Amino acid sequence: MRLELIRHGQTDWNLNDQLQGSSDIPLNETGREQAHQAAQLLAPYRWSAIVSSPLMRARETAQIIADQLGIELGAAYPELIERDYASREGTVSTTRIPDEPDAEYPDIEPRDSVAARGMAALEDIRDTRLPLDGDDANIVVVCHGTIIRFLLSALIGREVGHIDNAAANTIEWADGQWRVLTINNEPVAEAA
Structure with a gap:
């Protein structure tokens, strides 16, 4: 089973370097175009499903990709x-x-909490889709940069840098574990 973790397209808050987090911010026109470009990258492959975070920027990105595919x-x-x-x-x-959390960021969600939520979602997606689609399932998962970064870092055991809007980050479930194949469209050995 392969999952393609896609960060949502750009929002105005991304453009202005504002922290979005759980705020429900819509895509801007650039973000919609990025979603179309992501769909073009995904088009050559067969996809079993496309799922996402419930936040509107992720859902809209996922809907654009789903429609195009x-x-x-x-x-x-x-x-x-x-x-x-x-x-x-x-x-x-x-x-x-x-x-x-610290003095400047007293109430942010701790990194371990974010990574644990993300891993729970991956396991839920795996457990839901494997019986339906089998080991060769390919699933697009549209979510957010920090949760993708924390997940990939936890899976490969080293810090992963910035995750680009609408970039593909491929992970594979094989032999009872997740393996990271690409980060920001680059093979893991070459990824930053």
Whole structure:
């Protein structure tokens, strides 16, 4: 089973470097175009399903991809919602965002919580789709940059950098474990 983790297309808050987190911000025109471009990259392959975070920027990206690929938009997984930046949402960060709450970010969601939610979603998707589609299932999962970054970092055991809007990040379930194949459309050995 392969999952293609796609970060949603651009929003105005992305454009302005504002922290979005769990705020429900829509795509902008660039984001919609990025979703169409992502669909073009995915078009040569057979897809069993497309699922997403329930936030509108992810759902709209997923709907554009689903429409272009001619498949039905599937379930929304609440566990795939972006990291909660709480009182910092909508602000522009001028410092590195910590893994754990601190004086500057007192109420952000801890990194381990985000990664655990993401892993729970991957397991739920796997357990739901494997009986339906078998080991050769290919599923598009549209969600958010930080949750993808934290998931990939946990899976490969090293820090993963920025996740681009609408970029493909491929993971594979084989021999009882997840393997990371690509990050930002690049093979893992070459990914930053």
